[in-house]
Amino acid sequence: MTAAPATGNPVTAHVLEIGTLHDAYRSGALTPADVIGEIGRRIAVRGDDAVWISVDVEGALTAATALGAVLDPALPLWGIPFAVKDNIDVAGWETTAACAEFAYRPSETATCVRVLQEAGAILVGKTNLDQFATGLNGTRSPFGIPRSVSDPAMISGGSSSGSAVAVAAGLVAFALGTDTAGSGRVPAALNGIVGHKPSRGLVSTAGVVPACRSLDCVSVFAHSVGEAAEVIDIMAGVDPADPWTRDLPDAAGTPTGPVGLRLAIPATIELSAEHGYDRAWHAALERLRAAGVDLVEIDLAGFTEAGGMLYDGPWVAERLAGTVEFVDARPADLHPVVRALLERGRSVSGVDVFRGIDRLRRLERDAADVLKTVDALLTPTVATTFTVQQMLEQPIDNNTRLGQFTTFGNLLDLAAIAIPTASERPDRPFGVSVIVRAGGDARMSAVAAAIESVVAPDHASGFPSLGGASQPAGGGPQPTLPIAVVGAHLGGMPLHAELVALDARLARATVTAAEYRLYALDTVPAKPGLIRTGPGGFALEVEVYDLPIANVGSFLAGIAAPLGLGTVRLENGDEVHGFLCEPIAIAGAREISEFGGWRAYVASL
Secondary structure, eight states: OOOOOSSSOTTTSSSOOHHHHHHHHHHTSOOHHHHHHHHHHHHHHHOSOSOEEEEOHHHHHHHHHHHOSSOOTTOTTTTOEEEEETTBOOTTSOBOTTOGGGOBOOSSOOHHHHHHHHTTOEEEEEEOOSGGGOOSSSOOOTTOOOEETTEEEEEOOSSSHHHHHHHHTTSOSEEEEEESSSTTTHHHHHHTSEEEEOOTTTBOOTTBOOSSTTTOEEEEEESSHHHHHHHHHHHBSOOTTOTTOOOOOOOOOOOOSSTTOEEEEESSOOOOTTTTHHHHHHHHHHHHHHTTOEEEEEOOHHHHHHHHHHHHSTHHHHHHHTTHHHHHHOGGGSOHHHHHHHHGGGGOOHHHHHHHHHHHHHHHHHHHHHHTTSSEEEEESOSOOOBHHHHHHSTTHHHHHHTTTTHHHHHTTEEEEEEEEOOSOTTSOEEEEEEEETTOHHHHHHHHHHHHHHHSTTTOOOSOOGGGOOOOSSSSOOOEEEEEEOSTTSTTSTTHHHHHHTTOEEEEEEEBOSOEEEEEOOOSSOOEEEEEOOTTOBOOEEEEEEEEGGGHHHHHHTOOTTEEEEEEEBTTSOEEEEEEEOGGGGTTOEEOGGGSSHHHHHHHO
């Protein structure tokens, strides 16, 4: 890979963003081939993380090299790496829908993917999902279970599990999912990223394996509202190959800030206290009120009644209709929970269907009347989350709880954007959803961007600082000390909040010199021990943070034996302060150097 500047460069940052990549391309600091090379390294380091069903880094590198080194301004996604959920066709790639026995190799690429590639985007691979997009949790795939990037014990959400994790883990800049009941929003919330479900029919579903054809949407995962909306805009349009696409007149997006926005919120709500979701929700509301947003309480009963019709109403028959030939021919090849849910469709009668349509139309009208009086409806994206084990033990009831605030969206013909918000627990990402009537996508994006500017983790914590961090007087830059972290303080790990609260900023993600070994210590939370052993050691993943000098004392006070700060040599020869372990503490500890870093080791568990 071509050498790149070590600091402030998007190829060394944990996340990949469209805007920062394009800036680097324009300046000549990076080429698409550099970025794909780094992505290949990251995928290799993570190992078998169940994110991918098929991946082709070599093919992506070929495509990147073909683009050259000079950004083409006519291609809005020039050199941007992306992934596609594996229920979406790409010519020459198998489409499995997470069922190997169902797999086929299409001759044509889905419209949504084709237009992105024509805009210069580079496909890296196809991602895992709940089989046949039936689920909101990410555990229903024979290809493995993707885990939340924030805690490998927790579910990733689904059904677009692999797409969400690929973005959140910094493996691609954006990814396509699908959304029928919340599959493009729930995993966004549980991985701390943006999930954009457009209006039904705005983006073509030609070349998408159907879940419920009349409800299906192609969704986008990205790191910001603006970048997700940019990808949606490129894909949007009536497609002769998809009779469900429609011409949706869209008012211009006008909000430029939160002041004066009028948002409906649920009057009564129950959120998980265990995971801090109740406090995160109220903190977000307080920040919005303080920013000048008018919050209006409404009864959400009609919305949730509509959501219940997806699995407890006649739409289960439409879900069966999309795959009934395969279900009839090879029922034993389906995931058992997916098969049980699809089989429910056989009990639906024609009378049930028309009664359901009539009731839904009434609920849809009532919802539209409510939404006419506000700029948007604001809800939590999820009310709770679960460990993988909890989900496997109660796969249907727990899945239903995940869809409390999402399932009604497609049935009531609404568009929605899920936004991450500040949370007191970085290992339990939380988010809110901005919801509008169909056809209001541009305005929805503008409203969501205004809300994002207030509640997103990068813009506000919403919670008391840890360790008594304080802001310096005046507006000048603070002197900082670079600190290399190797384990529980890495982004998305349990102690990362300590760095955030002390105003530390990521300077670079890199590796040590090949002079170190890593051991799994018996601590709570789990931590590794980094030992310098000299030549013949390993190059191990680290993140270097610029910590304000004023907050170094607070940080040091929280470091417990056998860890301490020493000098860590990086791959390029730089030496920075960083976590090292007392050699006596590794007696009997498992060496995990071969994983390349703490993240990969945790993912292996």
